[in-house]
Amino acid sequence: MTAATGKGLRDPHGLRVLVTGASGTFGRAICGRLAAMGAHVVGLDVAPRPDDPVEVLACDLTDDIDVPRAVAAAVERLGGLDLLINNAGIGGPAPAALPPGAEVRRQLDINLLGAWRVTAACVDALVESRGRIVMVSSRMAVMQLPLAAAYGASKRALVAYADALRLELGTHVGVTCVYPSAVRSPIHDSTAAAGLSLEGMSSYEPLDGVIDTVLRAGSSKRVHRDLSTTRRGAVEFFLARHLPWVTDRIIARTLAARARNGAFEGAELAAGVVRRHRDRR
Template identity: 75%
Template sequence: MKLSLLTPRRPAAGRRVLITGASGTLGRELGRRLVSEGAVVVGLDIAPAGDEPFEVVACDITDDDSAAAGVARAIDLLGGLDVLVNNAGIGGPAPAELAPGDEVRRQLEINLVGTWRITAACVDALVASRGRVVMVTSRMAVMQLPLAAAYGASKRAMVAYADALRLELGTHVGVTCVYPSAVRSPIHDSTREAGLSLEGMSSYESLEGVVDAIHLAALSARARRDITTTGRGAVEFFLSRHLPQVTDGIVRRTLAGRAAAGAFDGAELAAGVVARHRGTAGVR
């Protein structure tokens, strides 16, 4: 699972790649790199910027008709499909103790159902090319952080979907999950604006490192099941899978310390957490 630059890779030149969320920070940089290496890239995005270094088709992955039409147009432009990168995703504040509302449904619809919808539309083309599906999940798929339950739940469910897809298509299509931590991008804006920033609870990593991991997932000679993006990420992944009580304890202590220090003061959605932890920096 540890990222290795020595892993044999297929050449990017001539590979036909479809990237969702292609106009965002990560999708744009991944597409730019693949194009520079000779790949043929088409993106899908709900709001193409128009200045991406590759063609981007306007597509709403939460809508059945738009998703089907967007994928059909992309595959037509590519002349087939070798690699699908499911990169589209959103985050946002969603404490687990509160009833699910529009924010929770929005994250599940985009991160999980949208990924499912796009992938299903690509299956025939991927089977025909014996291609590859890359799921850009999250470290939170295995190590949940507080106050962001919808994001973690959607990413863990995305991994479960990838597992099922791998079992069904594995004779013809490789399926790899990539587990980045946090990259500085607008995806964190709504959480920060709600006063629920996870600064101090999640370590940021370089955009280049995450792109390297996705590049490896897309082009490795043999499909990898899971790929982490840093050495620390590999350790967290292992502990979360095999010793979850250890990572739970670390997260609980960090949350208690931040709450006691006033990190969430004034944040309405964190009122319950603050009330329970005020004055208790240790684990209860």
């Protein structure tokens, strides 16, 4: 039984859904699953693919003009809007100790401001339908990993934005944040290419569990505030929220071991981390 057909969940048949990042790993799976369950789904993506499982409109989430145009076209095709899934996101190397450059701005613009632009363009339709918003955040919104400061900052800011939306729209629109851990997908490619792979820093989880949780967030009769995607993720979420010194210590020790063992050998962006750990000996 999937998370979208269990007890306490609404039938998604006929649900009018807009999904951002619809041509990516998560987006294609979300769109395909919803469409198979009878929902009417339109996607937005900067680079739609010919084999996308639903109609995907080309949209640059960093463009203040393109976003409301694409959202209006999607809502018109759907005949209204019941559920917005802000799934679009990118990652990349961004050490916190280095000045913010184009990579940092790109992640913040897509992961945070892209969701903000799309949501703002959807508000009227969602209020009219008493709809839902699902934010695909990240475990890194509460438990930051080193050398990827922009991604964690963008996802933590996305949660803060969701909190503000909940206060402003909560009388009419439900808002849920979903917190996946790492899933094997191309989002990690640029980090790995820079020599800053997450291997050894994070445990990977199956994609299906993430999709189940996203659908649960959008289909549950009761609006959930926060949803983790695994039991381990729920424990990490609790610890990071209530005992952050515990998760800080675990991550710091793991980083130190990786730096000493040569995991960042030749990685220019990690040179400072390696040097500081070497100088502690």
